[in-house]
Amino acid sequence: AAGSAIGLGNIWRFPYLTGENGGSAFIIIYLFCIIIVGFSVMIAEFAVGRRTSLAAVGAYKSQSRNWTFAGVLGVISGFFIMGFYPVVGGWSLAYIFKSITGLLAVPEATGEIFGAFIGAPVEPLIWTVIYMLLNVAIVAKGIAGGIEKASKVLMPTLFVLLIIVILKGISLPGSSAGLRYLFKPDWSQVTGGTVLTALGQSFFTLSLGMGCMLTYGSYLRKDENIPGNALTVVVMDTLVAIMAGLAIFPALFAFGMQPEAGPGLVFIVVPALFSHMGNVGPIISILFFAALAVAALTSSISLLEVVVAYLIDEKKMDRRFATYISSAVITVMCVLSSLSMGKMSGVKLFGVGFFDFFDILTDKIFLAIGGMLITIFVGWFM
Numbered sequence: 332a333a334g335s336a337i338g339l340g341n342i343w344r345f346p347y348l349t350g351e352n353g354g355s356a357f358i359i360i361y362l363f364c365i366i367i368v369g370f371s372v373m374i375a376e377f378a379v380g381r382r383t384s385l386a387a388v389g390a391y392k393s394q395s396r397n398w399t400f401a402g403v404l405g406v407i408s409g410f411f412i413m414g415f416y417p418v419v420g421g422w423s424l425a426y427i428f429k430s431i432t433g434l435l436a437v438p439e440a441t442g443e444i445f446g447a448f449i450g451a452p453v454e455p456l457i458w459t460v461i462y463m464l465l466n467v468a469i470v471a472k473g474i475a476g477g478i479e480k481a482s483k484v485l486m487p488t489l490f491v492l493l494i495i496v497i498l499k500g501i502s503l504p505g506s507s508a509g510l511r512y513l514f515k516p517d518w519s520q521v522t523g524g525t526v527l528t529a530l531g532q533s534f535f536t537l538s539l540g541m542g543c544m545l546t547y548g549s550y551l552r553k554d555e556n557i558p559g560n561a562l563t564v565v566v567m568d569t570l571v572a573i574m575a576g577l578a579i580f581p582a583l584f585a586f587g588m589q590p591e592a593g594p595g596l597v598f599i600v601v602p603a604l605f606s607h608m609g610n611v612g613p614i615i616s617i618l619f620f621a622a623l624a625v626a627a628l629t630s631s632i633s634l635l636e637v638v639v640a641y642l643i644d645e646k647k648m649d650r651r652f653a654t655y656i657s658s659a660v661i662t663v664m665c666v667l668s669s670l671s672m673g674k675m676s677g678v679k680l681f682g683v684g685f686f687d688f689f690d691i692l693t694d695k696i697f698l699a700i701g702g703m704l705i706t707i708f709v710g711w712f713m
């Protein structure tokens with residue numbers, strides 16, 4: 332469950348949302364949503380999963396046919412999140428290799444390099460496809476033994492690397508402005524939109540509102556402590572998000588960059604920091620992006636699994652076929668998302684490009700509705 336929760340949401344998404352929403356005040360609202368809403372919803376999902384021993388749709392259906400739609404909504408959410416998540420997973424993979432092919436040569440150029448890379452017509456697509464193939468390989472096999480072993484090594488590695496990046500960042504002259512930005516709230520910037528973004532992010536980062544934690548709850552033994560398990564996942568996830576903020580903002584202010592830089596933040600600031608590290612820079616950079624890619628993988632396989640489990644349980648498909656068919660459609664969605672950063676930036680759905688469309692639809696709408704439904708289900712029905 333921690334592998335599912337800790338992912339791009341913490342290291343890629345959380346810092347850039349913090350930057351776009353004015354820093355510290357956003358973090359306080361976010362923490363409030365995590366503690367008050369996220370923690371409770373996670374307990375609810377674990378409880379339903381353990382009680383029914385079934386995946387999302389089956390769990391709801393086993394209690395009442397009228398509730399099946401709530402499980403199906405979760406499957407749809409997972410499917411749409413997979414419409415953009417692997418694009419960023421692909422960027423992480425690409426950056427492992429870029430670490431030794433010129434990315435770190437000029438610290439001031441990391442922004443331009445990132446912009447040119449994601450806007451290119453072919454290169455990011457190749458990485459997205461490679462990332463998807465890794466997901467397919469793992470999910471088609473069923474039990475994710477290999478990824479579990481890899482993540483047991485690479486997740487602690489990510490943790491250690493974040494500490495190194497934090498220490499390097501706060502040692503730079505001018506970094507204290509970043510700490511102030513993270514810890515001294517400026518409430519004047521807060522709007523209703525800030526609160527919605529913080530709420531959406533708390534669902535996204537904890538993998539809630541779409542049946543993922545519910546499914547993981549179905550693997551819990553009857554004597555396991557549910558709030559205790561939920562607390563462990565919530566604390567670990569929040570710790571990694573705050574560490575990502577500490578890794579990025581002091582360095583960002585030291586370099587005189589803009590906090591509102593958007594989705595490129597981690598791919599721009601962190602390499603700039605590595606390029607100030609001399610000979611060890613490339614090695615740390617490779618490890619960092621490899622660990623990020625694995626953190627992303629342990630999350631996206633949990634998303635894909637929700638879709639695949641639905642096709643197996645409800646549509647009676649064979650696991651391999653279910654994985655291939657859903658991944659094929661997901662890959663097409665990802666291609667559109669990736670191209671919306673460049674060639675297809677003019678194509679809009681409800682006023683936004685494909686990438687933002689899948690993102691906003693799931694994180695600001697579907698996950699929150701899914702979270703509300705599970706709460707009503709547990710509190711008033713089950």
Ligand code: PHE
Binds near residue numbers: 335338340341535630
């Ligand atoms: N929690 C994951 C992350 O932070 C993303 C995710 C969302 C995974 C929903 C599963 C379900 O990267």
